[in-house]
Amino acid sequence: MRRIVNILKNIIPGLAIMAGVPGIFASSPTQRILDHSLPYNHCFRSVLANPALTSYSHKVGLSDINAGWSGDRLERKGFFNASAFLPMDSSSASVWGEAYYGNGYRRRDGVVESADYQFVYPYALADTVGGAMRMEDYRFSGGYGRKGRKIEWGASLSYTASLSYRNRDPRPRNVSGNLDMKAGIGYHIASSYIVAVSAAFKKYKQSSSIMFMSETGEPVVYHLTGLGMSYNRFNSLGKNTHYDGMEYAVSVDLLPGMEAGAIASAAVSRLSIDYLLKDLNNLPMSHIRHDKLCFMAGYRTRPAGNYMSAAIYGELWRRTGTENIFGDASANVYPMIASLDMFSADGCDFGIMTSAVMKTGKFALSFVADGGMLHFDSTYLSPARKLGYDVWVLRLTPSVFYHSGASLISAGLSYGRQGNYKTRSSGFEAQTGATVHDCLDRFESAAAGIYAIGVNLGYSRGISDKAAIGLSLAAMHGTAGNSLEAKITVSL
Secondary structure, rough: OOHHHHHHHOHHHHHHHHOOOOOOOOHHHHHHHHHHHHOHHHHHHHOOOOOOOOOOOOOOOOEEEEEEEEEEEOOOEEEEEEEEEEEEHHOHHHEEEEEEEEEEEEEEOOOEEOOHHHHHHHOEEOOOOOOEEEEEEEEEEEEEEOOOEEEEEEEEEEEEEEEOOOOOOEEEEEEEEEEEEEEEEEEEEEEEEEEEEEEEEEEEEEEEEEEEOOOOOOEEEEEEEEEEEEOHHHHOOOEEEEEEEEEEEEEEEOOOOOOEEEEEEEEEEEEEOOOEEEEHHEEEEEEEEEEEEEEEEEEOOOOOOOOOEEEEEEEEEEEEEEEEEOOEEEEOOOEEEEEEEEEEEEEEEEEEEEEEEEEEOOEEEEEEEHHHHEEEEEEOHHHHHHHHEEEEEEEEEEEEEEEEEEEEEEEEEEEEEEEEHHHHHOOOOOOOOOHHHHHHHHHHHHHHEEEEEEEEEEEHHHHHHOEEEEEEEEEEEOOOEEEEEEEEEEEE
């Protein structure tokens, strides 16, 4: 336990240096909780992800330590989280950080056994038996930003690790790690605007394996390749696999500091992931390439008192899956004789975001709205198969806060709806099999018309000039089932 506390003190700046930072406790702890809860920067998260500009994400510092439980139809877990955002006025700098641990289980979700399927698709280990899996998640992150008269700069680092496994046949074990590094620099132009650029690098690894202890036989282990297909030659071979990926990204951002004005951002990235069969001398079965372009432009009023912001956003992307063709093995070495681009998918996401805050007396009202459309198309070369859909999405989040003395009470609603107005499918006529059914089930879930409505309640009470304790509860009901989260928080 002592070792864990020491690690947290080193990783989370707020837990180690808070007492020595002047100016952090200029307002009451519940007032600082309110300032962080209001959606001042909801529309502009992409800009503030640049570590050179992250210092502008909040007006005041806050450190939270919370623990709780969350659950939905697929996943249930307990969690612990510690985070800090500390503007250091004396040196025009800010530090921020986070440590997270989660432990729980995930119910069966189709035939896929590999972790992070939404990130590594369409290549994954799969079987037709499945079952619930135990899970552990870890996340550590931190960053530093410094303001100058003309130059802003900052850097951030984060690491996420996950472990998932099952103690009965089939026995998958997935260990994944994700390292993100980012650095940015900004320059003041005109009277208040800042133009900044950033560069980011991601390193991703996952080891995924399946074991069987039963002596009565084993089900088929599939290597999925996309749209219900699998690499038949290696099915039930190569049960130890490995993902090795890298991503590079650059962005350009425009920010009006703490003043009113226009905000804009554009970013491009390229992700590459190799899927290797470790049992077969790290045979490179396939390769993923994912290119993405994101942009955002909007306007905000001065973030003091009543406040409004609005932005348009967009994302365009394309993913290709290249499968390698191998000759006959010699001494367990398969010579590669060709490569084919068998899988491709592309999509775009466009929308409008708005947020507003109104303060009157002891009350604060906030409203966030987000609406747009999503287009998706995917293709497999042989046998020829296609799946695609177009949907519209709407999200609304009104909230009310009441702040009196040492108490802060919050209540909010959330509503989301997705509507389908076009679906495309070909090549699946008379197709059967577990992998095909799993593919179609995932497609129907993603393309379906769905809704969700939720409520959240919170209460925080200052227990000293520098600390507050709070309880919160969030519940949601919708087409995909019910979800619940409860947590207790100590804010400093």
